[in-house]
Amino acid sequence: MTDIAVRLTDVEKHYGSFQAVTDMTLDIPEGSFVTLLGPSGCGKTTTLRMIAGLESISAGEIAIKGRRVNEIPIHKRNLGVVFQNYALFPHMTVADNVAFGLKYRKVGKADAREKVRRALQIVRLPHLEDRMPSQLSGGQQQRIALARAIVVEPDVLLLDEPLSALDANLREEMRLELKRIQRELGIATVFVTHDQGEALAMSDKVVVMSNGRMEQVGTPEDVYNRPASHFVADFLGNSNFLAGRVETVEQGLVTVVLTQGDLRLTIASGGRFKPGELVQVVVRAERISLGREPEPLAGPLNTVPGVITTVDYQGLNARYFVEAGGHRLQVINPIDRNPFRDGDRVMLHLRAEDAVILDETGRVHH
Amino acid sequence: MSSLAETKARPWLLLSPALGTLSFLLLAPLCFIVVYSFWLRTATGADTGGFHLDNWAEFFSDVFYHDILFYTVRIALMTTVICAVVGYIPAYFIANTRMKNKGLLLMLLMLPFWISYIIRTLSWINILGTSGAVNALLQWAGLTGEPLQLLYNEATVILGLVHYLLPFMILNVYVSLVGIDGNLVSAARTLGATPFGAFLKVTLPLSLPGLAAGSLLCFVLGAGTYITPLILGGPTNAMFANLIFEAIIIQLNWPLGAALSIVLLVVLGTVVTVYGRLMGLNQLSKSFG
Numbered sequence: 001m002t003d004i005a006v007r008l009t010d011v012e013k014h015y016g017s018f019q020a021v022t023d024m025t026l027d028i029p030e031g032s033f034v035t036l037l038g039p040s041g042c043g044k045t046t047t048l049r050m051i052a053g054l055e056s057i058s059a060g061e062i063a064i065k066g067r068r069v070n071e072i073p074i075h076k077r078n079l080g081v082v083f084q085n086y087a088l089f090p091h092m093t094v095a096d097n098v099a100f101g102l103k104y105r106k107v108g109k110a111d112a113r114e115k116v117r118r119a120l121q122i123v124r125l126p127h128l129e130d131r132m133p134s135q136l137s138g139g140q141q142q143r144i145a146l147a148r149a150i151v152v153e154p155d156v157l158l159l160d161e162p163l164s165a166l167d168a169n170l171r172e173e174m175r176l177e178l179k180r181i182q183r184e185l186g187i188a189t190v191f192v193t194h195d196q197g198e199a200l201a202m203s204d205k206v207v208v209m210s211n212g213r214m215e216q217v218g219t220p221e222d223v224y225n226r227p228a229s230h231f232v233a234d235f236l237g238n239s240n241f242l243a244g245r246v247e248t249v250e251q252g253l254v255t256v257v258l259t260q261g262d263l264r265l266t267i268a269s270g271g272r273f274k275p276g277e278l279v280q281v282v283v284r285a286e287r288i289s290l291g292r293e294p295e296p297l298a299g300p301l302n303t304v305p306g307v308i309t310t311v312d313y314q315g316l317n318a319r320y321f322v323e324a325g326g327h328r329l330q331v332i333n334p335i336d337r338n339p340f341r342d343g344d345r346v347m348l349h350l351r352a353e354d355a356v357i358l359d360e361t362g363r364v365h366h
Numbered sequence: 367m368s369s370l371a372e373t374k375a376r377p378w379l380l381l382s383p384a385l386g387t388l389s390f391l392l393l394a395p396l397c398f399i400v401v402y403s404f405w406l407r408t409a410t411g412a413d414t415g416g417f418h419l420d421n422w423a424e425f426f427s428d429v430f431y432h433d434i435l436f437y438t439v440r441i442a443l444m445t446t447v448i449c450a451v452v453g454y455i456p457a458y459f460i461a462n463t464r465m466k467n468k469g470l471l472l473m474l475l476m477l478p479f480w481i482s483y484i485i486r487t488l489s490w491i492n493i494l495g496t497s498g499a500v501n502a503l504l505q506w507a508g509l510t511g512e513p514l515q516l517l518y519n520e521a522t523v524i525l526g527l528v529h530y531l532l533p534f535m536i537l538n539v540y541v542s543l544v545g546i547d548g549n550l551v552s553a554a555r556t557l558g559a560t561p562f563g564a565f566l567k568v569t570l571p572l573s574l575p576g577l578a579a580g581s582l583l584c585f586v587l588g589a590g591t592y593i594t595p596l597i598l599g600g601p602t603n604a605m606f607a608n609l610i611f612e613a614i615i616i617q618l619n620w621p622l623g624a625a626l627s628i629v630l631l632v633v634l635g636t637v638v639t640v641y642g643r644l645m646g647l648n649q650l651s652k653s654f655g
Contacts, residue, residue, distance in 0.1 A: 087549035104558030
């Protein structure tokens with residue numbers, strides 16, 4: 001069990017009759033970067049605060065390095081927390097801010113100074129020791145907050161939307177920095193964000209949350225390519241949801257007749273579907289490829305004619321809205337030399353393995 | 367050219383109502399008082415104009431005035447320290463309570479201001495007087511046969527001043543406490559500080575501006591009062607403002623009263639200025655605002 005840094009078992013949090021977090025069961029392995037992803041109010045921050053001890057736990061158990069921490073007060077949990085607004089102590093210098101946690105860890109003065117110096121080197125701000133936080137830029141404050149959290153060599157690093165207060169360019173840069181530092185230190189990290197880009201780019205494991213529940217836990221590729229629920233498919237990326245009825249099931253290929261229009265799709269699925277069952281087909285916008293004429297590709301392929309109605313130019317890609325078989329589909333394709341225009345007649349191609357079938361309730365079949 | 371003159375004149379034009387009001391209500395009366403302090407009260411009771419230094423000579427030569435000035439500063443200081451210690455606790459409570467009716471608590475704090483300060487001060491007579499509540503209780507309990515003389519001493523003056531000034535201290539400390547980001551305490555806790563440790567290292571230092579502003583207000587208001595020592599103090603508890611009151615209202619010696627007023631104004635003005643320099647004036651105005 002020593003390779004699990006944080007273990008949540010049936011953790012719940014309620015405020016009066018309001019369930020903020022329900023049935024959280026999650027292992028955060030040593031050295032891994034786990035992201036809690038979801039819209040505001042989904043319980044991700046509450047979960048982080050329960051791990052930190054800033055919120056009490058209503059039910060279940062949280063263990064850090066195999067030790068139950070439910071009843072252990074915050075200051076005895078040995079954590080590093082970076083808050084959304086950094087929460088640097090405004091009345092202390094950068095060096096004093098970073099050294100704050102060391103005072104409680106019986107570290108000698110010279111030793112502490114050395115540790116502070118090293119932490120500031122790790123965040124690449126070695127020359128700012130004597131500044132006050134108000135004299136620093138947002139990005140610098142962010143790095144100091146990180147230095148303050150890692151200098152105490154915490155059992156787990158908790159990051160509460162640490163990038164959301166930065167502007168876009170800096171955010172991308174800090175994303176890489178944060179990941180580099182986490183790798184270097186090999187410290188188990190729980191990262192809370194509502195930004196799917198951050199979650200997909202940085203995480204070893206993504207926990208998608210909604211309404212206080214875990215919707216899906218998996219690698220970034222898993223949650224993006226194989227969404228386990230309607231919510232996940234909708235929250236991450238751009239998806240088309242097509243309601244239909246299963247016609248035939250053959251050798252892992254499911255044929256679905258869409259309820260609306262006259263489309264029939266063949267989708268590869270490991271789920272046990274029965275003919276006649278009502279289902280939802282989820283198609284990622286970038287999985288549909290547009291062509292000017294039908295082209296035979298290898299493998300089972302769906303090909304449907306359509307008409308472009310809207311072009312949303314995005315530089316590298318374009319987002320098209322295409323009328324096809326009585327549906328209005330979102331398609332994201334790279335822009336080639338002669339991009340499609342409004343009114344163009346196109347062929348839509350979808351590989352059987354590039355779509356996901358969910359059952360009537362919007363969940364995967366197992 | 368005329369447009370340039372216009373742009374130069376505009377700020378003054380816009381400021382003129384404020385400047386006019388200040389000049390009329392503050393500057394002009396102050397000038398009168400300064401001029402008055404050089405007049406002289408004659409034996410007939412009429413004031414003679416002119417430039418006489420007699421009032422000032424009396425103040426500088428008579429130790430009586432100096433002693434009372436020091437006594438006033440001492441009482442005001444003691445009151446301020448007690449207000450700071452006693453006031454911090456309710457301010458901290460109101461700032462950190464999870465009660466929904468925080469506004470109600472603040473309103474309760476303002477409630478005493480709806481009653482005249484004099485009535486509030488007089489109420490202590492009903493509590494501490496010879497036939498007051500405390501003596502009645504002590505006698506009923508058999509702890510004393512004769513009613514005790516609890517009133518008309520230095521302690522009751524300080525008690526009355528604390529009663530009067532505490533809300534000012536609480537409000538100022540409250541404002542600075544509410545301004546502290548709650549995440550700072552959380553951050554200190556996660557780094558290993560106990561609740562009390564986080565208070566000492568984070569909350570207390572960050573609330574010092576409010577404490578300083580409240581202290582200045584308590585000191586200035588406390589040092590300038592004459593009602594409290596008049597009602598709750600004995601003959602030896604007169605404060606400097608009582609001398610001014612006496613000179614102007616009782617002895618009808620306006621010139622001397624004017625001179626003493628200026629002394630108090632200069633002393634308190636110096637305290638405010640020096641304090642502002644030490645603490646940072648903008649910090650203070652932040653807490654006042």
